[in-house]
Amino acid sequence: MRSHxxxxxxxxxxxxxxxxxxxKVLAALANKSGDFQFEFEDFDWSSQRYIEKGEYIPKGxxxxxxxxxxxxxxxxxxxxxPDHVSLWELRLAICQGFDQYANVRPARVLPGVNSRLKGxxxxxxxxxxxxxxxxxxxxxxxxxxxxxxxxxxxxxxxTRKGIERIHRFAFELAxxxxxxxLTLVTKSNAQRHGxxxxxxxxxxxxxxxxxxxxxxxxxxxxxxxxxxxPETIDVIVATNLHADILSDLAAALSGSLGIAPTxxxxxxxxxxxxxEPIHGSAFDIAGKGIANPVGxxxxxxxxxxxxxxxxxxxxxxxxxxxxxxxxxxxxxxxGTATTEDVTQAICSDIEAx
Ligand code: NAD
Ligand code: MN
Numbered sequence: 001m002r003s004h005x006x007x008x009x010x011x012x013x014x015x016x017x018x019x020x021x022x023x024k025v026l027a028a029l030a031n032k033s034g035d036f037q038f039e040f041e042d043f044d045w046s047s048q049r050y051i052e053k054g055e056y057i058p059k060g061x062x063x064x065x066x067x068x069x070x071x072x073x074x075x076x077x078x079x080x081x082p083d084h085v086s087l088w089e090l091r092l093a094i095c096q097g098f099d100q101y102a103n104v105r106p107a108r109v110l111p112g113v114n115s116r117l118k119g120x121x122x123x124x125x126x127x128x129x130x131x132x133x134x135x136x137x138x139x140x141x142x143x144x145x146x147x148x149x150x151x152x153x154x155x156x157x158x159t160r161k162g163i164e165r166i167h168r169f170a171f172e173l174a175x176x177x178x179x180x181x182l183t184l185v186t187k188s189n190a191q192r193h194g195x196x197x198x199x200x201x202x203x204x205x206x207x208x209x210x211x212x213x214x215x216x217x218x219x220x221x222x223x224x225x226x227x228x229x230p231e232t233i234d235v236i237v238a239t240n241l242h243a244d245i246l247s248d249l250a251a252a253l254s255g256s257l258g259i260a261p262t263x264x265x266x267x268x269x270x271x272x273x274x275x276e277p278i279h280g281s282a283f284d285i286a287g288k289g290i291a292n293p294v295g296x297x298x299x300x301x302x303x304x305x306x307x308x309x310x311x312x313x314x315x316x317x318x319x320x321x322x323x324x325x326x327x328x329x330x331x332x333x334x335g336t337a338t339t340e341d342v343t344q345a346i347c348s349d350i351e352a353x
Pocket of ligand 1: 014018074075076077078079083091257258259276277278279280281282283284285290291292293295330332
């Protein structure tokens with residue numbers, strides 16, 4: 001029997017609820033298959049831990065995590081810790097520590113889900129986000145702190161190597177899809193250094209992929225295209241900040257933030273990759289048992305695919321689609337179902353197939 005070691009980091013808020021639900025679904029799939037099993041190990045790395053012990057990740061924690069086949073992550077963020085602390089101390093520490101430079105975010109309207117967007121059923125996108133540098137490289141500083149002349153800088157860092165590898169990844173992904181289209185997104189009219197380098201390297205890499213249909217768009221313009229002509233987009237490649245924003249828009253256009261998944265990949269496999277729903281810890285609904293767990297299920301399907309369990313991944317996606325089509329939906333989608341209702345329904349469906 002194949003065995004997969006998965007590190008589980010539920011984190012904060014609804015992260016705990018949706019990851020618990022996702023683990024049940026993964027266990028149901030392993031049970032159904034009989035050919036593989038999971039060895040889950042839970043990590044309590046959270047804002048609660050930070051408040052009690054002064055750290056999110058204990059000493060030697062990343063070293064320990066590096067031995068796993070994959071990481072299943074919930075969300076981090078607490079009203080008692082500044083967001084820039086929680087993000088950098090936990091999520092970015094893992095993404096950057098394990099060089100998970102390719103962040104992949106699919107967006108599609110699942111059956112039975114109502115999008116407010118006209119023509120939303122045309123959405124079938126993958127947003128590829130550079131996940132290791134750019135605007136989130138952590139460079140910058142503050143001088144004259146607290147004084148009237150205070151200055152804060154936020155310095156984006158783009159390296160040729162970092163740009164080339166994400167473009168190459170995006171081209172390969174676009175090439176593997178039926179439409180083979182890739183849209184380059186930057187802001188190289190107003191930002192004339194790192195952004196121009198992004199564009200140049202893109203067109204250099206494009207020469208190796210003559211069968212991929214390419215175009216380019218400025219980041220502000222692409223938001224209108226996502227809303228007005230969703231069918232013209234297939235794969236987008238964009239920087240850390242730009243793709244962060246575009247993928248939240250993509251999630252909302254395809255129905256709810258509670259549905260969308262993401263993979264933080266270290267494509268070379270030197271370190272484990274991390275899989276998470278794109279939503280945060282959602283203070284407003286945490287602890288109420290009403291969070292939509294579909295984002296963490298779709299995330300689990302991406303995790304299965306990464307582990308080479310393609311049959312189970314497909315079985316799970318089909319089960320997710322039957323679930324959303326059935327109308328059993330949480331409040332964010334206009335329904336009244338609880339996290340537990342939805343989780344039980346999908347587990348029974350997987351067992352019954
Ligand atoms: P959020 O994603 O937590 O919530 C935004 C809105 O969407 C809220 O109204 C919430 O109730 C709703 N929502 C999100 N996920 C849902 C789900 N599964 N089911 C139903 N409704 C859902 O974003 P926010 O409010 O901007 O941030 C809250 C905290 O989460 C902050 O501390 C933020 O820094 C953190 N955050 C973390 C991550 C991450 O860990 N990757 C991502 C985004 C935000
Ligand atoms: Mn985001």
